[in-house]
Amino acid sequence: MKRKLQLSGIFIILLVVFTIGLKGTFDGYYGFYYENKDYKKPLLYRISENIAESKPINIFTSYTGFDTGYGFYAPNVASDFIMSFELKDKNGNILEQKNLPYFKNKESRVRYTTVFNMFLDKLSDKNKYDKKYYQYLDIIIRQIAAHVMKENPKAASVTTKLYLYDYPTINNFKQGKTNENLILIDEFKH
Amino acid sequence: MNSNTKAMKKLNVLYTKIENFFFKQDHQTEFLSFFRVAIGIVILLQFTAVLPDFDKLFSSSSIIPQDIMSVFNPDWLITFSKIVSFLQNFGIEEGTTILITKVSFIMLCISIITGFYSRISTIFLLILQIALLKGSSFFAYGADFFTSMSLFYLILFPADQHFSLRNFIFSRKPGQTNSTPVKRLFQIHISIAYFFSGLDKALGFNWWNGESIWKAIHLPYSNRDLNIDFSWLIEHSYLLSFIGWSTIIIEMCYPFFIWYKPTQKTWLFLTVSMHIGIALVLNLYYFSAIMIVWNITNFYFEQPVKKAVISSKKKLSTHYIPKQVGS
Numbered sequence: 001m002k003r004k005l006q007l008s009g010i011f012i013i014l015l016v017v018f019t020i021g022l023k024g025t026f027d028g029y030y031g032f033y034y035e036n037k038d039y040k041k042p043l044l045y046r047i048s049e050n051i052a053e054s055k056p057i058n059i060f061t062s063y064t065g066f067d068t069g070y071g072f073y074a075p076n077v078a079s080d081f082i083m084s085f086e087l088k089d090k091n092g093n094i095l096e097q098k099n100l101p102y103f104k105n106k107e108s109r110v111r112y113t114t115v116f117n118m119f120l121d122k123l124s125d126k127n128k129y130d131k132k133y134y135q136y137l138d139i140i141i142r143q144i145a146a147h148v149m150k151e152n153p154k155a156a157s158v159t160t161k162l163y164l165y166d167y168p169t170i171n172n173f174k175q176g177k178t179n180e181n182l183i184l185i186d187e188f189k190h
Numbered sequence: 191m192n193s194n195t196k197a198m199k200k201l202n203v204l205y206t207k208i209e210n211f212f213f214k215q216d217h218q219t220e221f222l223s224f225f226r227v228a229i230g231i232v233i234l235l236q237f238t239a240v241l242p243d244f245d246k247l248f249s250s251s252s253i254i255p256q257d258i259m260s261v262f263n264p265d266w267l268i269t270f271s272k273i274v275s276f277l278q279n280f281g282i283e284e285g286t287t288i289l290i291t292k293v294s295f296i297m298l299c300i301s302i303i304t305g306f307y308s309r310i311s312t313i314f315l316l317i318l319q320i321a322l323l324k325g326s327s328f329f330a331y332g333a334d335f336f337t338s339m340s341l342f343y344l345i346l347f348p349a350d351q352h353f354s355l356r357n358f359i360f361s362r363k364p365g366q367t368n369s370t371p372v373k374r375l376f377q378i379h380i381s382i383a384y385f386f387s388g389l390d391k392a393l394g395f396n397w398w399n400g401e402s403i404w405k406a407i408h409l410p411y412s413n414r415d416l417n418i419d420f421s422w423l424i425e426h427s428y429l430l431s432f433i434g435w436s437t438i439i440i441e442m443c444y445p446f447f448i449w450y451k452p453t454q455k456t457w458l459f460l461t462v463s464m465h466i467g468i469a470l471v472l473n474l475y476y477f478s479a480i481m482i483v484w485n486i487t488n489f490y491f492e493q494p495v496k497k498a499v500i501s502s503k504k505k506l507s508t509h510y511i512p513k514q515v516g517s
Contacts, residue, residue: 021386065338075394
């Protein structure tokens with residue numbers, strides 16, 4: 001009896017792992033190929049979503065780290081962003097220009113740059129996307145800017161620019177376009 | 191009736207096979223000690239790495255305020271900011287809570303590494319780690335989720351039964367708890383994870399033509415430490431496609447080749463090599479370290495093909511003889 005209970009537990013956990021993996025695959029696939037398009041979710045997708053989002057499963061996965069999908073850098077490697085800060089004093093003189101807040105450790109920089117994943121939503125069709133979520137993303141950028149400004153006591157204002165980092169494709173690079181392109185997505189003054 | 195009996199027999203045989211797979215004790219303990227010590231060290235190093243910037247990432251003065259980061263968190267989720275607020279009701283300032291958290295995190299890691307009541311320590315560490323991770327979810331990445339999962343497995347495993355400070359201090363003999371069920375769960379979990387990781391990549395067209403590899407190695411925050419010049423790859427772009435295809439094959443075929451004894455060690459080597467590459471080029475050191483620990487824990491200590499055959503023959507023969515004598 002004990003073994004049967006243990007086996008049941010194992011299979012339930014494996015089902016959760018499989019379901020979340022499957023949901024991650026659907027999320028990635030439809031997020032990439034059907035972005036800004038109307039589509040009907042397949043039955044398996046809806047089932048996996050319902051299972052993953054049910055409260056008991058959600059509690060279990062949140063407290064164990066099982067709530068992550070496994071599609072790292074998939075289906076394609078996502079674009080990254082660069083956020084630049086230009087700090088000025090009260091007379092409008094440029095004090096410093098930088099791309100990152102001050103960190104003492106590389107690992108902290110890795111953590112900070114994960115925030116940029118959220119800004120991918122800024123690239124999606126503005127007519128299709130939740131406007132409140134856009135405002136939410138803007139608040140995040142403004143908060144980062146406010147923090148960067150605090151790092152320099154002389155700073156009276158900061159201009160923050162969010163760029164999409166566009167590295168040349170293999171073919172473009174072969175044709176001599178070897179420099180990355182920074183596409184301005186948003187600009188904020190604080 | 192006859193067909194029902196046959197079906198029942200087949201089901202019984204299947205169940206016995208499943209039960210054997212999940213419960214047959216292999217008396218291996220090295221993987222447990224390795225997992226406990228290695229994961230403990232990785233978590234400790236990752237935590238100490240962010241200690242100088244702890245306030246900027248996890249406190250009320252973090253780069254992005256906690257209340258903004260926790261907008262989408264459900265009420266039942268314990269976050270670090272909730273712990274801070276709760277303790278403030280008792281007059282404990284945030285600075286004190288942060289200090290207690292830092293010290294507790296390090297002490298819990300040490301007790302896991304040394305094997306001193308590691309299971310209970312792991313429960314507390316998992317709660318603390320989840321509180322930090324969910325409270326500052328914008329700063330969390332893959333390594334954090336795999337850290338939580340590792341701690342979950344450390345709770346399930348009788349990890350301090352061997353090679354532990356607890357045994358040394360209390361002169362206890364190593365226990366004989368069967369860890370195979372959890373080990374099998376862990377092994378199947380990692381297989382599913384790699385399969386989906388490979389499948390998801392296979393669905394992206396740029397993984398097949400080398401563009402994804404080209405893009406990944408040129409991301410603005412990649413390749414910062416070694417600064418390797420990859421421009422020469424453009425003349426040999428077939429290599430980029432080859433690396434892309436290899437990544438998909440290594441990951442997607444993992445559940446097949448890692449379980450097949452003759453290819454097990456080769457696949458383990460390929461997978462670990464892939465993670466070393468990720469560490470060096472993408473600079474995701476802790477993520478890679480955790481994945482390497484997961485791989486070694488699950489498949490390095492498995493019996494090699496020859497030994498497995500010999501030992502299974504031995505077991506069969508010793509099992510068989512007494513039955514004959516008894517009959």
